[in-house]
Amino acid sequence: MSDTLLFGHDGLARAIAVAFRAAGTPDDTALAIADMLVDANLSGHDSHGIQMVKYYLDCQAQGGLDAHATPRVFDESGAVVRIDGGRGFGAVTGAFAMQHGIANARKNGVALVALANSHHLGRIGRWAELCLESGMVSVHFVNVWGHRPLVAPWGGRKIRLGTNPICAGMPATANHPAFVLDFATSRVAFGKVGVAFDKGEVLPEGVMMDRDGAMTRDPGAMVDNEDGGALIAMGEHKGSGLAVLCDLLAGVLTGNGVGTPERQDGDTTINGMLSFVIDPDALGGFAAMESEIEALYDWVRSSLTAEGHDAILLAGDPERIAREDRMAHGIPLAAAAWEGFIEAAMLQGVTREALEQAVSSS
Ligand code: NAD
Numbered sequence: 001m002s003d004t005l006l007f008g009h010d011g012l013a014r015a016i017a018v019a020f021r022a023a024g025t026p027d028d029t030a031l032a033i034a035d036m037l038v039d040a041n042l043s044g045h046d047s048h049g050i051q052m053v054k055y056y057l058d059c060q061a062q063g064g065l066d067a068h069a070t071p072r073v074f075d076e077s078g079a080v081v082r083i084d085g086g087r088g089f090g091a092v093t094g095a096f097a098m099q100h101g102i103a104n105a106r107k108n109g110v111a112l113v114a115l116a117n118s119h120h121l122g123r124i125g126r127w128a129e130l131c132l133e134s135g136m137v138s139v140h141f142v143n144v145w146g147h148r149p150l151v152a153p154w155g156g157r158k159i160r161l162g163t164n165p166i167c168a169g170m171p172a173t174a175n176h177p178a179f180v181l182d183f184a185t186s187r188v189a190f191g192k193v194g195v196a197f198d199k200g201e202v203l204p205e206g207v208m209m210d211r212d213g214a215m216t217r218d219p220g221a222m223v224d225n226e227d228g229g230a231l232i233a234m235g236e237h238k239g240s241g242l243a244v245l246c247d248l249l250a251g252v253l254t255g256n257g258v259g260t261p262e263r264q265d266g267d268t269t270i271n272g273m274l275s276f277v278i279d280p281d282a283l284g285g286f287a288a289m290e291s292e293i294e295a296l297y298d299w300v301r302s303s304l305t306a307e308g309h310d311a312i313l314l315a316g317d318p319e320r321i322a323r324e325d326r327m328a329h330g331i332p333l334a335a336a337a338w339e340g341f342i343e344a345a346m347l348q349g350v351t352r353e354a355l356e357q358a359v360s361s362s
């Protein structure tokens with residue numbers, strides 16, 4: 001196991017913004033990226049936090065990402081909003097898409113937001129949470145291409161699919177926090193393989209095959225190994241089917257395109273996202289729904305726990321618990337992950353001292 005360091009979230013965000021400004025990213029975009037990445041660390045998803053900085057900077061340098069892109073609505077007709085992200089940062093395109101979806105849903109009761117051609121949208125739960133801030137229910141399907149596929153279809157041992165995530169959010173009630181279900185359709189998101197690699201840890205059983213189709217717990221079988229293995233789809237044939245559904249909805253319907261070999265041989269990440277944004281006011285108002293929602297949560301939580309579990313959690317609980325803990329006590333990072341960030345930022349001409357000062361100044 002490698003050493004772990006503790007960071008305050010504000011300092012980490014300042015340091016990330018310094019790195020992107022040095023790379024020529026506009027100031028408001030640099031701040032949006034820093035906020036998105038640190039929020040992922042705060043919510044416990046280190047795979048989608050500061051660890052992404054080096055990757056984003058590489059994509060920017062190689063032209064797989066346009067730091068100056070402005071997303072645009074190219075068609076809005078009734079409840080349908082079609083957006084081209086221009087290969088811009090997901091921190092910008094995701095927020096833009098949700099703002100349009102929320103405004104449209106207020107008008108029409110429901111909005112269908114088709115976002116194509118976005119760079120990596122990060123933790124998709126962030127976009128459901130943005131909808132929740134406006135009292136909106138939402139469902140999101142995302143597809144992924146721009147780099148080699150990572151997931152074998154059920155029954156196969158060769159990579160064909162992206163980790164295509166699915167997400168949904170339901171607002172908090174008087175007595176229960178918001179429900180935010182957000183998961184990759186692979187057993188684990190690929191970033192978690194990188195986190196395990198950095199920490200010198202092995203993976204859980206049953207999440208990855210090596211290049212010959214044998215199960216492995218070694219993250220090195222896929223990290224820094226272009227000829228490597230494959231992630232396993234969650235839920236066997238069901239997760240594999242959901243991953244294909246994500247390509248159909250977020251790839252075909254949005255116009256983003258699906259993951260096929262000619263789109264999977266680059267070094268970037270392109271996400272399409274099809275989002276349903278629903279205004280509960282159009283369905284009788286959220287207040288009238290709260291007692292049903294609470295009855296469901298109470299019933300589910302009342303189950304006796306199974307061996308190895310302390311409590312019944314609902315989706316969104318782990319992220320909320322992590323956020324409370326990390327806001328209060330700091331964000332733990334593997335020393336290797338911090339050094340990886342420093343090296344990536346220094347390549348942009350920033351000094352180690354400037355980054356350390358950004359992290360520690362208040
Ligand atoms: P995960 O396996 O940690 O599962 C997360 C979901 O399960 C959350 O909704 C969480 O609240 C819930 N959960 C976790 N433990 C629980 C428990 N004990 N009881 C009840 N619910 C529980 O997540 P993952 O599949 O590894 O995905 C991680 C992140 O990666 C997600 O935020 C996803 O959006 C993101 N991702 C992004 C892309 C992209 O291209 N942008 C691709 C893949 C994944």
